[in-house]
Structures are given as C-alpha cells and as structure tokens.
Amino acid sequence: MRPDALRALRDALGSPRATQVLTEVIITVALVTHAVRAFVGWPGAIAILTTLIVLASVSLAGQPERAEWRGVLPVSLLALFSLMAVSIIWSQYTWASLGGIAYAIAFGVLGVYIALVRDLIQLVRAMGNALRAILTGSFVLEILSGVIIDTPFAWIGISGDLAAGGPIQGLAGTRNALAFLGALAVLSFWIEYRTRSVPRGLTAYSLTLAAATIVFARSPVSLLVLAAVLAAGLALVVLRRLQPVARRATQSVLLVAAMIGAMIAWIFRDSVITVVDATADVQARTSVWSAVSGLIDQQPALGWGWVGHWPVTVYPFSSVRSSAGLQPDSALNAYVDIGLQLGLAGLIVLVTALGLAFVRAWLVASDRRSTVYVWPALTLVLLMTTSLTESYLLFEGGLLLFVTSAFAAARNRSWRRRLA
Template sequence: MSAALREFVGSARFAQALTLLAVGLAFSTHAVRSIIGTPGLIAAIAGLVVLCGASLVARWRAVEWYGILPLTILVFIGWCAASVLWSSLPALASLARVGYLVAFTFVGIYIALMRDTIQIVRAFGDVMRALLGASIVLEVLSGIILDIPIRILGIQGVIAQLGPIQGVFGSRNMLGFVALIALLTFLVEWRMKIVQRARAIASLVLAGLCLVFSGSPTTWFALGAALVALAALYGLRRASAPTRWRWQIALLVTGVVAIIAGWIFRIRIIELLDARSEFDVRLTVWRELSRYLNLNPLQGWGWVGPWPDAPPYTWIELATGRPHGSALNAYIDVYFQVGVIGALLFIALLGVALVRAWLLASTRRSVVYVWPALMLVAIAVTSFAESFALVEGGWMLLVVCAVKAARDMSWRDALSLNPAARGGV
C-alpha cells in the first residue's frame, strides 16, 4: 500500500464516511436487495468489508488492541461457525450464512474501534434521519400523490388510511424498530446538543410519525421499556455514589417483579395493545418450532440467520400457512439454530453487554454513555417478539454496543467499590 493511499484510507474522514455507509447499508438491506438483488447486496457488503479492512490496516498502530473484543462475542461466533458441521443446509450454503454473520460482526467491530461513542451517535442519527425521511416520502408518494403501490419495495401505499406502513424496511415491525432506535438516538443528540434545536425537534417528530404509522404493537412495548429505563437512568445519574448501588439493587428487584407481573397479565396486555393477531401468529410459529427443537435440543439445526427456503424451515411455513423469515423471537430463533448452548451464549452476550452499558450510563458524567444502554434495552425487549438482533443492522448495532461497553468497563472496574475506578465522580 503506497504512502498516499495509506494516508487516505487511514484518515478520520475516511473512517467517518465508512461508518455512515456501513450503518446505512446494514439498515437498508431490504431496499438494496429489492433493487439490485441478493448478489448485488452481497457484493456491496463484501466491498464494505474490504474497505473497513484496509482502513483498519492503515490505522493498525493507532488501535489499542488490548481487550478489544468481549469474550462473549468470540465464543458465540465460534459456536455458530462450528454449527456448520451439523447444519441441515449443504456445507457451502451454511458457510456462506456464517460468513454473512461474520461480515456484519467485523463491520460492527470496525465502527466501535474507529469512532468514539459521540461520533457513532452522530452517524446513527444522520443515517436514521435519511432512511426515515425516505420512507415517509415514498409512502406519501405511493399512498397520496400517485395512489399506487411501489411493489419493488413492498410499499402498499396505505398512509392515507393511517397505515400500517413499512417504508424502505420491508415490514412494519422493522420500521417500528428502526423508528425506536432513531427516537432514542435523537433524544441523546438533543440532550448533548449535537444538532440544532430545530433539527432535533424535527427529527423527533419524524421518528414519532414513523413509529405511529408503522402500527407495530411490539415496538410500543419496547418503547415503554426504553422510557422506563431512561427514567431509571435519569434518577441513578443524580443519586449520590454511596447510595447508587442500593438503587441499582432496588431497580433490579423491581424489574424482576415487573417481568413476572407482565407474564401473569400477558393476555390483558396483549388485548390492550390490540396485538392479539400478532401474538397468535407468533404462538403458532413457536408451537411448530417446539416440535423440531426436541430433535436437536443441544446443538440446534445449524446457524442460518434469516430463514432459508429449505427444511425444516419450509416445513414450519407449510404448517403455519404463511412464509416466515425468522422465528419472530430472537431467543427462540437462536435456540432453534444453535441449540441450548448457542442460546445461553447469546443471552450471555446480550446480558453482559447490557450490564456493562448500564453501569457506565449510571456512573459516567457524559450523557453519551446513555445511548448504548438504551440501544441494548431496546434490542433485549424487541427480541421477545422479533429476531432483528440476529441479523444485519440489529446484530451490527448489538456488536457496536457490546464492544464499546467492554472497552469502557472491564469486570474488574465494574466490581470495584471505588467510584473513581467505575468512572464515577
């Protein structure tokens, strides 16, 4: 690599552009696949990985490699790769799907290494504004101006009937998930004064409109959990250091009680959210999955990510009478694909990252530390009704937050009784 080229690909501006490109591509895979096909999407991802690799090599000496990756990510990826040995798919197809997971893992690690948290929040904010803005424009064009569907993107043009809409994301639940991520990101931008007040308010209105028009009941549940987490963090950040751990324990107990109560009154909650039909669809899928889980409970059927048109996934679709791209639950999905071991590893990955991010958000002075914690809360709750956390943008976001949390707080720091060691003031 020549000196001029090395300087170019190793520059901060190049890393900034790559971050914007990576976030944009990861969350617009449906639109890209619909327009240029799966081969085009694979080529775009491969090109992105090559560019990220070149940038990483150029800035090799500037990266602090000690403790670069959470062990939970490495072990989970390793187990998914090992599942190729017993996968229900042909070996090459299984390897390709593991490679797809590894590609987004690498891109997420690159973003976490090359950009600080403020820069990552900026990048996500800019990309979400563009994607949500494009979604609203296309929905208005389809549903009001032209009054015809945009079939290539799956847009039905029903915004005049107040939705549900899906924008450029392929489903209303994915639009709701992205709108939730955007809303929380815009809140952090506003509190940090990263953008002007008028732009922040317009961004919040845009995210709110997309969330409402998506008509996604699962997103409303995740939004409620995220707002509760935000309120809890608001109180914890203002508590004195000696009493903060008592409040943390009290919140943990309250959270456990809330989960138990939610399970007991789940039917009533589903009825209040008008989500009975959504729940029935998921329940049917989960019942069918349970029939096949008994055959490979320990190691699963092998990692596939998005469901392929192959057994046993086609058998489940035939039994339920409709196509599915996932198990509509990340925890059940990962259990089905990589067994009990894989499910425990995934829960450990998400749980450890969330605990680290939560401790950072509640003890560090800067508001920016709240962002990874809110993202992980949104992912953890949404994963009970969707599998976004296992693929593409959702997985990449999980990796970014997990790596950032691990680099900013080791377990030795987290367990230290000295507030200064935890980053407290």
Template sequence: MTDGGTTRRIRARRYLSAWIGFSAGGRFSQALATTIVLFAFGEPTVRVLVGPAGTWSVLVTLAVLAGLSLLGQRYRIEWHGVLPLSLLVFVGYCALSVLWSEYSWVALRGLTATVGFVGLGLYLALGRDLVQVIRACGDAFRILLVVSLGLEVLSGLVLDLPIPALGIRGDIAFGGPIQGIGGTRNFMGFIAVTALVTFVVEFLTRSVARWRAVASMGGAVVTLMLVQSPITGLATIALAGTALALWTLRHARPSVRPLLDGVLATLVVAAGVVLVVTRARVLPRIGAAGGTTTRLELWEQIRTFIEQKPIQGWGWVGTWPSEPVVPFVTFIDPSGARFTSGLDAAVDAWLQVGLAGMLLLLGAGLLAFARSWVTATTFPGVAYVWPAAVLVLLGVTSLAESYLLHGAGLMLFVTVLVVAARRRSWRVRLPRLEERPHP
C-alpha cells in the same frame, strides 16, 4: 519483464499505502460509518433494488473498506482487552455448527453474512469513538426516515398506488400502518425507535444544531405513530422507563445507587411476571393478540425440532434461507408464505445453535447490559446512555423478532457490546504483552 513486474508491484504497494492512509482519515471514516449504518438498516430495500448478488457485493465492499480503514488507524486504536471474549466465543461456536449442519453450504453462507455484519459492528466501535458513532447513526437515520416517509406519501397520497416490491401499501392516507424502507411495519418501527433514541442523545450531547435535533425527533415520533406496531409500542414504553431510571440513578448519590439498582431490578421482574400473567387482557388492548397467536403456533412447531437436537442445534444460518432445507422449509405462516425467522431471538438461536449457543448469546447480552448500565449510571458523559438504551431496545424487540441474530440488529449489538467492554472489561487491567517481565 522482471523489471517491469517489480515496477508494477512497487506502484501497487504505493497505491495501496496511499489508499490505506486516505481511508484512515476522519472524513472518510465518518462517511464510511454513515454508509454502513445506511446499508444495514436499509438492507431490505437494497435487496429489492439490486438483488441478493448486489447486496452481497455491497456487504463485501463495505467490509473491505472498513478493514483498510482499521488498518490505517491501527496505531491509534486501543486493542488491549477490548474485544469481548463472549462475542468471540459465540461467533466461534456458530462457525463450529457448520460442521454438523445438514445444509453445510447454506450454513456457510449464513456464517459469512454474520461475520460480515460483525465486522461492520467492530469497525463502528473501534474506528470511531462513541460520539462519532452516534453522529453516524443519526445522519443515517435522518436519511432513512425522510426516504421512508417520502415513499409512503408518494404511494398513498400522490399516486394512490401501492409499491409491492418495497412492501409499501400506501396506507398513510388512512393513518397507517406504514412500512417505509423496512419492508414490514415492525422493522420500520425498530428503525424509528432506534432513531428516536439516537436523536435524543444527539440533542443532549449537543452533537448537532438544536433545530436539527428537534426536527429529527419530530420525524421519528411521527413515524412511530404511523407504523402502528405493538412491538414497537412495548419497546417505547420500556425505553421511557429506562430513561427515567437512568436519570434517577445519574442524579443519585453513589452510596444510594446499589439500593436503587436493586429496587429497579425487583420492579422489572415484577412487571414481567404481571405481564405474563395478564397477557390475555393486555395483548388485545395494544393490538398484539393476533401476532402473539401466530408466534405461539410457530414456537410450538419449532419446539418439535429443538427436541431433536437440543444441545448443538441444526446449524447456524442467521436469516432463515429461502432454499427448501429442513427444518426451515416446514414453517409456514397463516397466509401460506414461509417464515423468515423464529420471531424470537432466543428461540431462533436455540433452533440454530442449540441450548449451548443460546446460553452463550444470552450471557453475552447480559454481560454487555451490565457493563453498559454501570457506565451509563456512573460515567459523566451523557453519550454513554446510548449503549444502555439500545441494548434495552434490542432486548425487548428480541422477545418478538429475531433482529438480534442478523443484519442491522446484529451489527448494532456488536457495536454496543464492544463499546461497553471498552470501559468495563476486566482484561483491560491485565498487563500488556510488552510490559510483562521476561523470565
């Protein structure tokens, strides 16, 4: 029996070694990266099709495969000074919040999901180079947009019946709004505008055939027009301004760039102040007045709970739980349904992990943006425009949604955070452990 057990262990090790070697291959890694992006952005539809248990199974499976793939690539991956301390500190603080949470089991489950999506984001950033990440995102977004538009056409034009389980109402026959696989028009708009950024960078880097890039951009633009999301509209305007600023800075002389950066920062601050002062006139013009009223009422309710635990928060959960736990059970929208997020990443983070956690998240985001912006404006590779543009998109969207704190938004945030740190982290300049002189 001992010999038989030893033989089985040897075989198991050989199978595991063979699988690790296979998972480290380029084709498998790229296919896995595409599948990860597909799952993250299609999670609402996955949850409807296979339920919470099935969704957890997919997340765990992808995380395990990503871990094995990284293990197989461990000698090729540059780990020195890459993992951002700001990200590690924030995730660590979220983990600590489980200890003082009044709903420990729900908080532990939320933390597990957060760690899972953080792990998937790390795999994209470490297991693939930036161009490969963009290609994986581009392939995934093409599938998501085609499926979404196909379901909307099936519902609104062919069957003339809604698909309530997926949140599709079939309004494409009237020009929208459409929900696609996102479940809501805002999340579908988030998918479409992220896809548009990705397709443009694919076109500029010539990562795909010209006809495919142009057709993909056309599909993303059509989807953006059909979702009719005011939040996505503001994000698109911000991205257009970002594109103009990046083009100007990349073609400016190095000696002039600091001055241009200062002018741009002043313009952004001034535009923000004007938008806040004139919001009563601007928001109705873009169709966002009703949504803003709902958000203001929700934030006022959240404020009363923040005041009870302003520093440490109530405990990290990521996506708000469906269980009747305080304080999340008390937040009801005008239709009588419960809110699933705080509809603002900063407010949501403040509620969950307090002022300390919210400042850690804000600091991580600002540091990542500064790094990615400098890289995008000084590094010759056009692909490095993508992280900066994605961070602008996440930042603008986070003013009205909490996508940054969970799921695809969190995964994308972690990916660009690590990509930005790879070029600009101060720890890269520290000597490696094996290079340090012995005492």
C-alpha cells in the same frame, strides 16, 4: 496497485472525514439491507457488503493506533461467533450454513470496525445521520406510493397505506422493522439533543420524523418496546443523580422492581396484548413458535446448524407455517431462533453475551456524567425486548448494533484491562 498509490488510498480512507462517511454508509446499509436487496438483488447486496469490508480494512490500516481490540473485544461475543462457525460440522444444510456464517461474520466485522474507529459521541452522530436519511427516504417513498401514485410498491414491501393512516413499511420492509428503526431514532436523536451535537432546528425535525414513523407504522410491538426503553431511561435518570453509595442500594431495588414488573406483565399478558391491539400478531407468532419448538426437540443441544435468515426452501425451515398459512423467514423471536439453529448451547452463549454487555453498559451509564453513555445501555434494552417478537438481534443491522454496543460497553468496563 502501486505501493505509493495504496499508501495514499490508505491515508485518505483513514482520515477523520472519510472514516465518518464510511461509518454512516455502513450503518445505513446494515439497517436497510432489505431495501438494498430489493434494489440490487442478493448478488448486488453481497458485492456492496464485500466492498464495505475491504474499505473498512483499508481505513483501519490507515489509523493503526485505533486497532487495539484484543483487550476489549468481549469473549462472550467471540464465543457466539465461534459457535456459529463450528456449527457447520453438524449442520443439516452445509452450503446454506457456510453462506450464513460468512454473512453474520461480515456484519460482526463491520460492527467491530465502527467501535474501533469511532468514539461514542461520533457513533451516535453517525447513527443519527443514517437514521435521518433512512426515515426521510422511507416517507418519500410512502408519499409517492400512498398519496401521489396511489399504487403499492410491492417490490420493496410498501403497501401504500399512508393516506389511510398506515401501517407503513418504508425502507425497512415491514411495519415492525420500521417501528424498531423509529424507536432507535428517538433514542439517538434524544442523545444528540442532550449533547448539543446538532442544531435545534434539525433536532426538532428529527424527533418529529421519528415520532411520525412510530405513529404511522402502527406496530403494536413497538408500544411495549418503547415502554421498556422509557422505563429503563427513567431509571437511569434517577441513578445518575444519586451519590455512589445510594446508587448501589438503588440498583438492587430497581432489579427487584424490574423482576416484579416482568412477573406482573406475564400474569396479565392477555390484558396487555388486548390493550395494545396485538392479538393477531401474537397468534401468528405463537403458531410459529409452536412449530419451531417441535424442531428444537429433535436437536436440543446444538441445534440444526447456523444459517441466519431462513432459506425457506431448505428443511426444516420449509416445514414451518404461521397460523395464517404464511412461511416466515425467521422464528420471530431471537431466543427461539437461536435455539433452533444452535440449540441450548447457543441460547446460553447468547444470553450470557447479552447479559454481560447489558450489565457493563448499565454500570457505565450509571457512573459516567455525559448523557452519551446512556446510548449503549438503552440500545441493548431495545434489542433485548424487540427480540421477544422479532429476530433482528441475530441478523444484519441488529447484529451490528449488538456488536457495537457490547464493544462500547466493554471498552469502558473490561476486566481484561486490569490484567498486567
């Protein structure tokens, strides 16, 4: 390509409008990668991901003033991705690890791009537009499958049960994944409403769409996750209205209350599981965790090597079965999953990265006046609680959300900015 043509392309992709569109496309592809693979297969999905990385690089080159990441990119995140990369040294499945590492880094790079070129309100707007398109498309397919044609779309994971009241899977592939997107949509649409970013009519449609997604997904996991996000949201509402001195004292009270609440929930976990009708889901997950724990004991320190989504034909992943005899593509728990793949070292790095990101995001959300600063903190709560029953945090859209939220929090609360 001629230099003048390359310069013109760089300037075009670096424009505010092109940057916003590219951001929305990246978020959409990341959140429904399952559907992308169903439509175009793994080769097509890799080609799309590679194209997005190239376009993001050119776009960032067209706005070099935004490419200041060294002082805010969290060291804990760098440590996590570095551990993934070096795990190829001891990996039991070298080629699978090589692909998994590249795949994870690709979504990490796209997350960094979004965090660099979009401020927080622009990020929430992009997230809202992407989720509106995803959830609307999901209901269109569910109506076609479950009402008009009355035939399951097995190729994309839709069972066609909308007319029976669900559960529905939409473009997410599973009811739990769709419910996760519904919960993220509620949070994003609520922030849009509070910041008056979209017209009221669109807000009403968006919140109705998100609520319908959660209801028809019929995911017992989503009820517990929404309860945690709601509790965190109410705590932030209280904190944001207090004076700084009172706020610091209240933070300590809330921390103790959260610890006590977690202990009570654990003690009465059987009753909680029964109330939300999650007995079957929990049995399936505990059977997988039990099988994985034996594998973790064989490689406790550094794990078997990073691979991301499980290649179900490769040992040790091929040996894991749920209580129903099904072969899962993850450990159905991000903390167990990283313990299997990166051992105790990986678990420590992940928990540290999550903890630092959450503390930064929480303090920023407590101090800053605009409601938009609540989004990273509550998104991290959503990811952390969902990670107890799914491994979304480690893959694709969940990983992108983690990187973006951690970066947004560090931008406003990085200790390295205080260095001369």
